[in-house]
Amino acid sequence: MSTPTGGRTTQSADSSAKLPGAQSRNATRRPAGAAGQRPATRPAQRPGRATPRRVRLTVSRVDPFSVFKVSFLLSVAIGIATVVMVGVLWTVLAGMGVFDNLNELLRTLDREGSSFNLMDYIGFGRVLSLSVLIAVIDVILMTAIATLMAFLYNICASLVGGLQLTLTDD
Numbered sequence: 526m527s528t529p530t531g532g533r534t535t536q537s538a539d540s541s542a543k544l545p546g547a548q549s550r551n552a553t554r555r556p557a558g559a560a561g562q563r564p565a566t567r568p569a570q571r572p573g574r575a576t577p578r579r580v581r582l583t584v585s586r587v588d589p590f591s592v593f594k595v596s597f598l599l600s601v602a603i604g605i606a607t608v609v610m611v612g613v614l615w616t617v618l619a620g621m622g623v624f625d626n627l628n629e630l631l632r633t634l635d636r637e638g639s640s641f642n643l644m645d646y647i648g649f650g651r652v653l654s655l656s657v658l659i660a661v662i663d664v665i666l667m668t669a670i671a672t673l674m675a676f677l678y679n680i681c682a683s684l685v686g687g688l689q690l691t692l693t694d695d
Contacts, residue, residue: 578694585687589675596671597664604660611656615649 628643
């Protein structure tokens with residue numbers, strides 16, 4: 526009895542015994558505990574190899590779309606980390622009083638006595654906005670450069686054969 530599955534026909538184990546000239550798998554096997562027979566023994570397996578297996582592979586092509594996806598995700602992660610790092614650094618510097626000391630230093634250097642305030646230029650909002658802008662530009666540039674490098678690698682690999690790697694099995 527055949528049943529179609531996805532364009533192929535398969536036969537069950539019961540139907541193979543009913544076919545003319547076909548033998549069942551169980552008919553040719555003897556039970557393990559039959560009289561006059563020793564159970565089959567397997568050769569002893571070594572727990573580890575004496576020398577690791579070495580395989581030499583060649584990276585002949587890199588898919589540019591997969592490089593695009595991976596580089597985009599990694600550059601987004603780097604951009605987020607950059608924005609968080611700038612925010613934490615600004616908070617630490619403000620907590621230590623660095624900006625207040627710089628503001629006082631600039632006021633003492635100004636002989637005219639103007640009301641210059643450093644925080645108008647390097648306030649938390651401005652610094653964080655600038656770091657977000659830089660992170661977005663970096664995401665675009667790093668993704669584009671990595672994808673371009675994948676295309677260039679494919680061109681070079683077609684000319685010289687690609688990058689050869691030797692992998693070992695420990």
